[in-house]
Amino acid sequence: MLRSVLPAVLLLVAVPLCAGQVEPQPLFDFVSPAPAVAVTTLNAELSTGAAEITAQGEALRRLTFAAGDTASLRLTPPTGSWDWSQASAISLRLQNAMDWALTLDVRIESADGQALVSHIALPAGPAQELLVPLQGSSPRQQGMRAAPPMPWEHGGQRTLLATRVDGQLERGRVVAVTLSLDHPNAPQSLLLGQFGVREGAQLQQAAYAGLVDGYGQFSRGQWPGKVASDAQLREAAAAEHEQLQRWQAERPRQDRYGGLLGGEPFAATGFFRTEKRDGRWYLVTPEGHPFYSLGVNTLSATQSATYVEGREAMFAELPAAGSALAAWYGSDDSRRGTGASRDLGFAHGRWFDFYRANLLRSYAEPRCSSAAPAGAAGATDCSVFDDERWTTHTLDRLQAWGFNTIGNWSDAALGAAQRMPYTLPLLISGDYAVVSTGFDLWGGMPDPFDPRFAAAAERAVQVASRGHRDDPWLIGYFADNELAWVGSGDPLRARYALALGTLRLGPESPAKRAFVDQLRGSYASAEALATAWGIALTDWSVLEGAGFQAPLPQEGHPAIEADLQRFQRLYADRYFRTVAEALEAQAPNHLLLGGRFAGTTPEAVASCAQYCDVLSFNFYTREPQHGYDFAVLRALDKPLLVTEFHFGSRDRGPFWGGMQEVWTEEQRGPAYAHYLEQALAEPTIVGLHWFQYLDQPATGRLLDGENGHLGLVAITDRPWQGFVEAVRQANLAVAARLLPAAGDEPR
Template identity: 30%
Template sequence: MKTFFLSIAILLTCSIIWAGERSDGKLLAEILNKGTVETYGLEKSSQGKALHWTATQKGAGVVFLSGKETWDFSPFVHLVCEVQNLADHELFVECHLDGDYWSTGAAYVPAKSTRKVETLILRKEYSKQQLELFPKMNGLPGGAARLWCGYRPESIYKFSLDFPRIQPGDQVIIRNITLAMPYKEYSGKEYEALLPFVDEFGQYIPARYPGKISGVNDIIKADKKEELDMKKHPGNKKWDIYGGWADGPQLTATGHFRVEKYQGKWWLVDPLGHLFWSHGITCVAGGDETNIRGREKFYRSLNLPADVDSSLFVSERDGRKELSYWKLNMYRKWGADYKTKMIDKANRRLRSWNINTIANWSNEDVIRTQKTPYTAVIHTQYGHFIQDPFSPEFQKGVEKTLGHSSAAKDEWCIGYFVDNELGWGDNTYLATLTLQGRYPYAKEEFKNRLVEKYASLAELNRTWGSDFATWDDWMKSDSCYAGAKEDLVDFTAHVANAYFRCIKNALKAKAPDKLYLGCRFNYGDFAGNPVQQWIVDIASKYCDIVSFNRYTYSAYSLHPSRNLDFPMIIGEFHFGGLDRGLLHGGLRYGGNQENRADLYKHYVQDAVTNPYLVGTHWFQYNDQAVTGRGDGENYQIGFINVYDAPNWELVRAARSVGETMYELRSK
């Protein structure tokens, strides 16, 4: 790694961008003046008013280090880096703040062009006062966005720009580095003046942005505009009724979806025998409910007639009073029968958008129309823990659930996801939980395996470094011993095998024509990662398709470990923004609407060309509510906004990808 000290010439290019386009060049210049720049895979080309480098290898980057004192980025919401690409092809650039996995920004910089890479400055935690003033909200007024970050914005020691696909000879220039949008915490009179901050349509009152409405007529106009647009874009004419490739090769038709490796790439095959790649969206027509009980002061009056049936958009659940502004706004434009029109429109939208899959947690009424293929889901987990797979009731329970599922025999159902984002830990984790008593049936199984392996309890004691007098003592103990590592690894694999095997057997018994789509690993960085590969490899023995919720900026590096070969699917991904009136940019920040749409397009195209991937499912259909769902998520991540109008940039990206995805994958 090469190191350069920043000169005053570079510092003069740096500025701080404030609200109202006012700028001040002092703060960042002072910060950088005390730091250094390190690079890997880059040679310095020139140094004038910018940092100019030439790549010497595939994959390169630059790291800005604070030096002896850390930087204070806490007064701002964004770090913005202006990158110029001198190459004759586009470059992907990703910014990492303080080396944190979640605090990132990214952009694709076209050939001979310049782009700004906007990174959201996350807050590790909120003050007690902010939590009391804005309960159950992950993003707050003033720019606070909470996520699993490992740094504090008042103490930043580095940030980096990485070019993972840069080629030798490509040249880049860092034109400018700015801190943007002042951060604010509300309290006292300023807080009182902010209230209420949600209008009668569910919009954030202080924000100004394209598409913000002021009356019911605006909702109706947006609906008419969309209807005209869908007439112009009826959907890909080369698709069959399921969204498979009607103009592609004809394979064996079984009347259900299946998976097959065809010409070196994994594919789904639809019931007609056509190649199928799953381009999907989760939570279709799922809603945007937010709890209003105890937070009434946040909301402006809904201005509805006294005789309106509020049950059409308000529900009671677990002590919460949940309002869906999305449903309310559909009621405003369509009346009390809005659900019928919503169901019809959801299917027509997906076809128009070149989306061929209704993915997890979607509206059952939309699914039952049998107009769009879908994935089903069942759950066996307790929180993030698996159940005891050695319990005689485990497989029976799965079979019972499947026996009540209409999807088991439905040709429109692609298959079943079972569970979501389980906590697998390392390759000793499940055995450790067993020793600690979480899985009593598994513990009996563990004992039996040890009895079979060791000639005597004394031999186990010598290996483990334990002093058990009887096997009953072993059963009563919850201690882990240093010498037990080999047995813990072995039994953890045994438990995992039992979990996946029982589910596979249950599916064979009750839904033999449906694919087992896995458990949706939350390994966004998996690419044969040795820490995670043990459980992914086990899953691949039983799952027809192994699934990942992959919140990264790309899918190109996702592949099986070692020399294994199996199909994969991405169950969740998204890129969020802050320029449409919501307060949090989601799990992967996308900046403005055009950039997040561009990220979507590249992500899905990367997946389409990945020979192991058979689909991607975006999370989710709706933007979330300003004041958040039950766990506080209030992300701008939807295909549609709060008044049921499309986020057009994202729709255009999906159409573009869907129009050519089969031709692209078949190359």
Template identity: 40%
Template sequence: MRLLFSFEHEGELAAATANHTRLRLTARGATHGKRALQVEYLPDRDWPNLMFRAPSPWDWRGYAGLAFDLYNPMREPVQFGVRVDDDPRADGVHHCRQGTYTIQPRTRMRFVFPLGRNPMDYGMRGLPPLGKDLTRIGVVNAGNIRLEHIVAFQIFLWRGNKPRTLIVDNIRLLEGDESLEGIVDEFGQYARDTWQGKIRSLSHLRRTRTLELRELERLPAPEDFDEYGAWRTGPQLKATGYFRTEKVGDRWWLVAPNGRLFFSTGFNCVNYGDATFITGREYMFRWLPREGDPLAKHYGHATALMGPLKEGKTFNFYAANLERKYGADYPAQWREQTLRRLRSWGFNTIANWSLWEWHRNGRIPYVATAGVWGEHKRVPSGSDYWGKMHDPFDPQFAVNARAGIEPVAQRVKDDPWCLGFFVDNELSWAGQGEDGGRYGLAYGALSLHADESPAKRAFLEQLRAKYGAIERLNEAWGANYPSWDALRPPVSLPPAATRARQQDFSAFVRAFARQYFQTIRAILRELAPNHLYLGCRFAWYSLDAVIAAAELCEVLSFNIYAPKLDHGAYSFLVPLDKPVIIGEFHFGALDRGMFHTGLVAAPNQRERARLYETYVNSVLDHPLFVGCHWFQYMDQPLTGRALDGENYNIGFVTITDAPYPEMVAAARKTHSAMYRRRMKSR
């Protein structure tokens, strides 16, 4: 171990840089000696952080992790991030590695942030534990960093509306990395540890099914749920035969086909699980089926969306475990078990990314999932994680949208159990920073050539219609363009954004979003007129895009990963007065053999379950929100899904199809009281 900062002396404060933070030494929360560093993160600032800069680059070769002790003295969870930079140009994406965790109220924890190995080099987001009693921070941006040239590291927070405090102590470097050889057992579990519920044998796996069936027979469904999972004893509204929305008092609700009030609790990815790469990583697995083994059918081949493992042979441990548990006809047996589970646990929706076999199941409502793919023009926004944004002004976009929606609409059209359509997911609506975050698509369109970009041409037409003469645009923007034709190639903008330019950017982003949502809406109204348009599941968004969505979608949708729904953070929705549904949220922990917590961390399964209850109740208490869907039904593979290496503890069931009892208990408790709570919270 190499101690970097102990905070025992005032002089150590000189090494710290306070960016939108206040620093002082304190005895409270000290774990190494008598003092620690108290960091107050200031409100209403982007990325407040405690940063340590190297006077000359540090050489951290030979060290496996950056460790520190942290105390949260507040009465609420704090989500924080850690970033290590190997170049002054680091921006959160390039030249750095970054991870996140959520520390619970009044909690002390010892953390380690991985340095030596890049998990993505091994096809994973998280790796096995580093040291006893240390909580590993899951990597989000898993970039390779030059350990011989570390220039800075920081502990940062996201923008908040009030001050938040953390106490940091004992910052140090740790040696050693655990071998990855033989880390996976025959069931896809971590082989080097034991925990409650770990499957020990094939007979144990099969016995869990029998035990669970008794529980499902004893607790078939919440007493106040009707056949749709709607409020059986609640108000009776007009029955239209399909799902719709209605405002009752000051609360928005979904309304079931029978006219009963409905709040949607659901699971994403109710399917046969994700495959993990085998090619190049055979040494990690203690067992794999030989060719000719019945379980060899669960081998496959995949191409990755990101990471160094581009393509190769895969194996699906979850599907293999289903076959071992339920027998040769496992698909039908598992689907029946899953329907019974969802009813028993109080879930009334099969949500996004789930099997097509759930369509028209006649027992649990479901959403229809569609997307837009194909060759049409795209526009960068500055934050293009899953890819650049569709150009809705390209006529080919509408053609491709129809091609994506039509086969789904043909399957679910006129089925009363279909809640509605999500179309697309986490699109690149916004860029980085305060200005680019709202106007990223405007910047992106101007960076293109009008000869190749329908969006750029639409933007120029909008500007020309407003200003007429180029001189008027120059005056408004503080620019000096010689002609309108000078704007056709990629545009260089004056560094200072005038108010007029911001207004023009805002108008373009709103027009862009209207074109997108109107195109999708028209196709849905034609092909599936009885079903709700549930939006595009915003992750990155601008206010202008949300306003346009509110005009054209029946329900707005956001993927919100946080300890709970912060009502203040979503106050911008109040004037829009539209129903809203959360498409994704989750929490994960590392106490049952998994390597990564996912996007919001809990210290253990008990706290994970408590967070579930808190989150759902915070959604129930908001008058605009009409549901929330957990991502996802089962844990991801221990060694990472082939798509992108995610290996998160985010399931209600394990890779062996065993329910987490704490999560099930929290769901039953929360869902059985949810309708009464929502009505009383007015």
């Protein structure tokens, strides 16, 4: 372990900043060392002698982190602490001396033990000014999940803002600043210059200013196919029309529901069902042919709006009031109090929908262009959206690209067109009790022991099945979406969060009463339970009261884990049985497609397998087999549908690479093909549904600020051509893989 303490460098400013100062205030310079600030290194070495001259002619000093353990450089005042109460950011001139990006950890500590921590993605290339705010910050405060790429050019200088800073700091008593790399696998070097503090609020605002152009695209980036004019949109739309006609003619032989022809048929029942044959599970179409569900989620023209109110400066161009495109303004309020919207800034007010504005530019009559305000002489009504054209075009695309299923969260008109099978969600809501697992992304867990939950499930089925009860195009229904079966944090506590959270509730909780009744049925007395769990418990009333803290599973007391598991299975059984019975009573012709698990427990999965026709998981992994133990799933002997997966990148505008990220756009197609190939190798999997059809707005969707490049189609309604070509080839190969004779002839 290498550790050294160096006399630090020239202290240029030794007094606190004065109010009103906004220029950078250098504290010391790595290039001109002098004994004023203590510099301590751990597994790192700060070069001595003359500074290095970069390719741009700048003098900087090299800091090399050794391979192996965490390596760091720590700066401290010679005595006492720094008073940075009038500053808002630290500033460091630095350059990544490697040919690849590094993740630099910055930690700022105050005398009271508090600290701010930031993880900086430091790209290769010329030097820049690094700014780290002296208070907690995140892209969510700006209304989006991921921040714009850094660095960016500001005032002719490369500036890198730390867009996420966690923790708290007493700025009047700062005692240390540490730069570190976490276990580098080879020696890594930085070049360092002046370090100081400054007023950084204006630069933080500048980092988010003018991010989005008039077409909803990232204004600072360039990529193939980026739209620069309305004429470009119209020309691209015309060219795509010809391509879709060619591709439609090359579709494999199918029945009217997309079932594969050429193999041995199944019995036809008039509705979708499942069947296992020769060790493999299949979905079967109403006409009795095997169906591998290749679906797309969120096929919608109405879910791409982004809030503009209060952050108009983020948008380089917004339509003027009274113009044709102003028809796509609206207002909403996304503040729900759930984990998805918690701490999200700019979550209500006026929004604008760039996607529908771009549809108008691409497909509307010339009189209805942005140059002709609505109401002008001879103008058409630009506020009327052409639903029929969009629906037809979207279905043409999906079929040409080899898809055959309309996934969750999609516009109803797509299924009503009777060109492609579809799925529907059972969105169960009501005034029933809930249980918190601490994760609660979409809210607390519904309490299935509350009689009001059964009533809510019946209403949800009634609403969802209205007009669909006898529709053969409907595959089935999903039971809710990504319920919080597990918690967050410590793995063991997260695993049993549902049972632990239930026991913390009061006697008014139906789930709590069910758990206590189960324990009373297993133990003759409270003392017997106390012995089995290794706790002090003299009376059942202690357990029944609010705030009871159950112990975590531990060696020597196996009954704890057994009892927690037994209750979590009871809970899942009551939930899935209630939903299944409601569906069987009101919509018996359609499948119950499982719970779209994200985080889950073995008890919930086993219960779903017992009461549902299909298991469903949202697997954001490189391949499906990485999402769960498939040996367990095969033992359950139930068909499985992957209801969400995707691969995104950050090089086409939106700032987030999705739940499963690849480096570049060109890697998304091969990643999709590999995922599908691995799914086909798994005999339990009966289909995959991509999330989602469109890229999300760069400044964040209304629901929760997600802003990912993970679509088949851009915000401009232009398909990502290379990606959809790769997706199409992979999808068309499914027929030959499942039924060798099925892919021989085009329809």
